[in-house]
Amino acid sequence: MEPLRLLSVDPSDRGSQRCRLGPGMMSALGVHLGSPLLVSVPGGSCLCTAWPRADLAEGFLQMDLKCFSPSLLSQLPSHLSLDPAQVSPVICSKLKGVRITVIVQSVNFRKRTPHRLVHELVKDMLKGVCVHDGFVINLEDFDTEIKYVVIESISPESDSAGFITSKTAVEIAGIQTLRHYRSQLQDRHTVQLGGLEEVSASLREMLKLPLLYPSTLSSLGVSCPRGVLLVGPPGVGKTLLVRQVVGEVGACLVVVRGPEVVGARPGESEEALRAVFERARSAADEGPCVLFLDELDSLCPRRTSSSAPENRLVAQLLTLMDGMNQSDRFLIVGATNRPDSLDPALRRPGRFDREVIIGAPTLQQRKAILSVLCERMPVCPSVNLTELAQTTTGYVGADLSALCREAAMHAIREDSKCSGEQLVSMKHFHEALKSVRPSCLRSSMGRTELSPVTWEQIGGLDDVKLKLSQSIEWPMAHPEAFVRLGLCRPRGVLLYGPPGCAKTTLVKAAATSSNCAFLSVSGADLYSPYVGDSEKALAQLFHQARACAPSILFLDEIDSLIGSRSHSQTPNSVQTRLLSVLLNEMDGIGLKTHERRGTEKILQAEGVEESHTPEQLDCQEVCNKDVMVVAATNRPDCLDSALLRPGRLDHIIYVPPPDQEARLAVLKVCTKCMPVGADVRLEDLAAKTELFSGADLENLCKEAALLALLDGNMEASDIKHTHFLRSLSKMSSSLTEQQINKYETPPR
Amino acid sequence: MSTLAVATLHQALRKSFATLESNQKVWKSVLAECSPLMVSLGNLAEQSRALSNVQISNTPLRVFPDLEERLRFKLLEATDIVLGKLNEKMSSLQSARDAISNQVAAILHLYEQNTHSLDLLAVTERSTTTPSVADMLEWLQDAERHYRQQYPFLSSVLDVYVIFWYFFPLTLVFRFLRRKTLLQTLRADDLSLLESAPQRWNSLESPSAEDHITDTLCKVSFFVESQ
Numbered sequence: 009m010e011p012l013r014l015l016s017v018d019p020s021d022r023g024s025q026r027c028r029l030g031p032g033m034m035s036a037l038g039v040h041l042g043s044p045l046l047v048s049v050p051g052g053s054c055l056c057t058a059w060p061r062a063d064l065a066e067g068f069l070q071m072d073l074k075c076f077s078p079s080l081l082s083q084l085p086s087h088l089s090l091d092p093a094q095v096s097p098v099i100c101s102k103l104k105g106v107r108i109t110v111i112v113q114s115v116n117f118r119k120r121t122p123h124r125l126v127h128e129l130v131k132d133m134l135k136g137v138c139v140h141d142g143f144v145i146n147l148e149d150f151d152t153e154i155k156y157v158v159i160e161s162i163s164p165e166s167d168s169a170g171f172i173t174s175k176t177a178v179e180i181a182g183i184q185t186l187r188h189y190r191s192q193l194q195d196r197h198t199v200q201l202g203g204l205e206e207v208s209a210s211l212r213e214m215l216k217l218p219l220l221y222p223s224t225l226s227s228l229g230v231s232c233p234r235g236v237l238l239v240g241p242p243g244v245g246k247t248l249l250v251r252q253v254v255g256e257v258g259a260c261l262v263v264v265r266g267p268e269v270v271g272a273r274p275g276e277s278e279e280a281l282r283a284v285f286e287r288a289r290s291a292a293d294e295g296p297c298v299l300f301l302d303e304l305d306s307l308c309p310r311r312t313s314s315s316a317p318e319n320r321l322v323a324q325l326l327t328l329m330d331g332m333n334q335s336d337r338f339l340i341v342g343a344t345n346r347p348d349s350l351d352p353a354l355r356r357p358g359r360f361d362r363e364v365i366i367g368a369p370t371l372q373q374r375k376a377i378l379s380v381l382c383e384r385m386p387v388c389p390s391v392n393l394t395e396l397a398q399t400t401t402g403y404v405g406a407d408l409s410a411l412c413r414e415a416a417m418h419a420i421r422e423d424s425k426c427s428g429e430q431l432v433s434m435k436h437f438h439e440a441l442k443s444v445r446p447s448c449l450r451s452s453m454g455r456t457e458l459s460p461v462t463w464e465q466i467g468g469l470d471d472v473k474l475k476l477s478q479s480i481e482w483p484m485a486h487p488e489a490f491v492r493l494g495l496c497r498p499r500g501v502l503l504y505g506p507p508g509c510a511k512t513t514l515v516k517a518a519a520t521s522s523n524c525a526f527l528s529v530s531g532a533d534l535y536s537p538y539v540g541d542s543e544k545a546l547a548q549l550f551h552q553a554r555a556c557a558p559s560i561l562f563l564d565e566i567d568s569l570i571g572s573r574s575h576s577q578t579p580n581s582v583q584t585r586l587l588s589v590l591l592n593e594m595d596g597i598g599l600k601t602h603e604r605r606g607t608e609k610i611l612q613a614e615g616v617e618e619s620h621t622p623e624q625l626d627c628q629e630v631c632n633k634d635v636m637v638v639a640a641t642n643r644p645d646c647l648d649s650a651l652l653r654p655g656r657l658d659h660i661i662y663v664p665p666p667d668q669e670a671r672l673a674v675l676k677v678c679t680k681c682m683p684v685g686a687d688v689r690l691e692d693l694a695a696k697t698e699l700f701s702g703a704d705l706e707n708l709c710k711e712a713a714l715l716a717l718l719d720g721n722m723e724a725s726d727i728k729h730t731h732f733l734r735s736l737s738k739m740s741s742s743l744t745e746q747q748i749n750k751y752e753t754p755p756r
Numbered sequence: 757m758s759t760l761a762v763a764t765l766h767q768a769l770r771k772s773f774a775t776l777e778s779n780q781k782v783w784k785s786v787l788a789e790c791s792p793l794m795v796s797l798g799n800l801a802e803q804s805r806a807l808s809n810v811q812i813s814n815t816p817l818r819v820f821p822d823l824e825e826r827l828r829f830k831l832l833e834a835t836d837i838v839l840g841k842l843n844e845k846m847s848s849l850q851s852a853r854d855a856i857s858n859q860v861a862a863i864l865h866l867y868e869q870n871t872h873s874l875d876l877l878a879v880t881e882r883s884t885t886t887p888s889v890a891d892m893l894e895w896l897q898d899a900e901r902h903y904r905q906q907y908p909f910l911s912s913v914l915d916v917y918v919i920f921w922y923f924f925p926l927t928l929v930f931r932f933l934r935r936k937t938l939l940q941t942l943r944a945d946d947l948s949l950l951e952s953a954p955q956r957w958n959s960l961e962s963p964s965a966e967d968h969i970t971d972t973l974c975k976v977s978f979f980v981e982s983q
Binding site (some may be wrong): 064132 | 857861867876880890891893898
């Protein structure tokens with residue numbers, strides 16, 4: 009049979025539940041006037057009664073949506089082609105009883121209309137309607153406050169559809185407002201969230217407990233927490249988390265954004281806030297409800313002594329939160345990234361009972377986030393999410409989603425060049441990693457772009473390299489071994505030695521080889537003419553470094569940056585104050601609460617979490633949650649002894665001037681990209697350059713090359729041994745025997 | 757077989773249309789009788805509002821003892837009487853509606869019984885004087901739906917009075933007991949609802965829908981008369 013065209017319903021048929029068909033089609037289906045038909049359209053199906061078209065034309069279908077599946081509530085199909093097979097007759101018998109939920113327009117009607125009246129009206133309206141289990145009945149044509157009826161169950165249960173007669177018992181299971189019902193329908197399909205299972209479980213519990221066990225709670229005499237403050241850096245998914253939990257529980261969400269309620273005229277903001285609470289209260293009558301105060305710090309800043317208008321707003325919020333009684337069954341969730349700027353009165357039990365700190369995601373969480381993000385993307389099977397998670401230290405959820413988007417964009421760009429399969433591969437992710445940087449480091453002063461240096465680019469110093477990689481790389485690469493032996497990663501490393509012996513380059517190489525965030529700071533960043541500013545800057549630097557741990561904080565020329573208490577002439581200089589900050593940050597009494605990483609388990613009723621065996625990734629988190637301070641100096645004697653004790657700068661590594669073998673290695677590295685003549689004997693040069701530092705040797709090579717250019721009138725093609733010898737004769741070593749002897753005695 | 761069934765149906769249809777016509781008249785007349793009642797109800801609400809707005813102690817009328825309570829009692833009593841009358845009207849509307857519903861249900865039942873002998877061709881066959889069975893059944897259904905839609909529509913206007921009934925049963929003793937409750941529940945917004953009731957009542961009378969019924973009756977007039 010040819011397909012049927014679906015036309016919009018005739019106005020006179022509205023509310024009649026008729027489905028207009030051609031008589032030929034009706035006889036083909038074997039139905040008579042008023043027989044129930046089930047029509048399935050894309051997105052749902054509709055139950056209606058067959059009736060011939062007034063013009064008796066075939067090939068068209070007009071149906072009145074009286075009884076349809078809930079998914080059709082939002083979008084009604086129009087102008088479709090239907091296959092005749094999608095229309096099928098159903099057997100409808102008279103129903104003994106139905107259980108329904110009534111959907112009404114306004115809250116007022118729901119509250120004030122007697123149940124008896126609603127029952128009477130609904131029963132009257134439903135008479136003669138053909139209903140299907142789980143479907144929605146549209147009653148809008150009656151033009152009353154009652155808009156829809158949802159069929160929860162029908163009796164006898166063996167049938168899926170049936171007629172409602174005057175003898176059918178109608179039981180009202182509940183009355184909801186249309187808004188609530190629609191929001192429930194919408195919330196069924198929400199975004200997935202990775203890595204925040206524990207926080208979301210605790211939020212969910214708070215929402216559900218008072219609904220599931222109201223009597224238990226009241227018999228215990230406890231009140232369930234009514235306020236939660238979510239604290240965390242921007243982009244960790246605070247807002248998304250609330251939306252997801254609300255969607256999952258099927259609660260109603262009332263959102264307040266700080267700036268939205270603030271009005272220009274006096275008293276306007278307070279009124280808006282009261283209205284919001286009233287809205288939440290009426291929504292809470294129908295089911296769980298969450299009042300979400302986003303960007304709470306802008307709404308509720310610390311009250312100042314002056315009579316600023318914000319003070320009144322804060323006071324209003326406090327009184328509203330206090331005025332909530334146990335019968336107001338809604339949960340207030342606040343979110344902020346600056347908990348310290350909130351009014352302290354807000355942060356006490358009774359207002360925000362719980363503070364949930366969502367830190368920057370840990371490795372495990374990042375992996376979970378990435379797997380959620382990549383679920384919808386056509387990702388190449390070769391993409392290793394664990395590796396990606398390892399390289400993205402300090403990235404928050406928003407950064408990771410930006411990363412995935414960027415990677416996908418790279419894939420699309422590549423795809424437009426050569427039409428192949430659209431798959432996002434590891435290569436694209438690496439491209440994206442270059443452009444998307446962690447947002448927690450975005451405004452940091454210490455963030456440095458490194459040109460990557462490999463260990464091979466540094467000649468000699470093999471034991472120093474080994475020691476460095478021991479303290480920086482090993483905890484990253486073999487965390488399980490560290491945990492097994494009860495080792496923890498060193499807090500700090502001090503490199504000391506004569507100038508020009510590649511201390512800075514060594515640190516660069518270490519940073520390159522480990523995938524740490526690398527922060528470097530110099531005196532110019534720290535010093536400021538204001539008292540206390542430098543100390544604050546250093547503390548801030550540590551804070552940021554911890555936020556994206558594991559990270560390396562590099563303090564070059566630490567002797568000039570941080571003073572020593574014993575040698576200093578002025579005991580209260582900036583240097584000494586900086587030193588005290590550094591000592592505290594490296595081995596202080598603890599972290600600030602809102603710097604916590606990940607989330608701890610805070611479940612009340614879910615029972616004991618089963619302890620899972622430590623996996624490699626967990627070990628990695630345990631070992632690498634700290635900042636590692638790497639300092640370099642050539643005057644170790646100037647450092648304060650407190651800084652050098654284990655627990656602060658544990659590993660003190662002497663970077664010696666190169667010996668003959670090392671010098672040869674350095675020369676080889678330096679001349680790698682130089683066209684060196686065949687007669688050049690590097691071993692000979694290495695022997696002659698006693699007491700030369702690495703920098704000296706590099707300079708020597710440069711000089712020789714310049715000499716070669718001078719001789720050959722810019723056309724020299726190679727550097728001869730004589731050039732090296734001539735440049736050597738002009739230079740003297742920058743180190744002295746005496747200097748080196750001084751370094752040989754260890755500083756502590 | 758088919759012709760016999762069609763003839764039976766036609767006979768029943770004639771009867772149904774006669775019922776529809778008579779009940780339409782009843783419906784119209786009852787509605788007309790309701791209008792003055794609604795107006796007086798609105799007046800009473802207005803008076804109640806005026807009474808709550810005025811401070812009798814500030815006027816020369818303060819010498820009369822318990823004037824406010826007495827006046828309010830009088831108003832409530834009058835409202836009670838008007839509502840009682842309206843309720844009677846509502847029940848006669850309901851009976852008219854039920855008569856139509858029952859008639860339509862009966863004829864549909866008759867059709868259902870005869871479906872095996874009626875093929876679609878017989879059902880959809882129409883002539884200049886006789887509309888097809890399908891058409892006539894459809895019109896009857898439409899008319900029935902119209903009255904059914906009108907009724908809850910009307911009673912939704914009376915919602916507020918139903919709430920009123922809730923707190924204000926007819927028995928006098930009970931009324932005295934509950935008067936206080938009623939006075940507390942009847943807030944200003946209720947009064948405004950009461951006041952607007954006549955307008956709402958009038959807005960419900962949809963001439964086009966009623967005309968539709970009249971149209972239908974015209975369409976079948978030849979058929980009804982052709983015995």
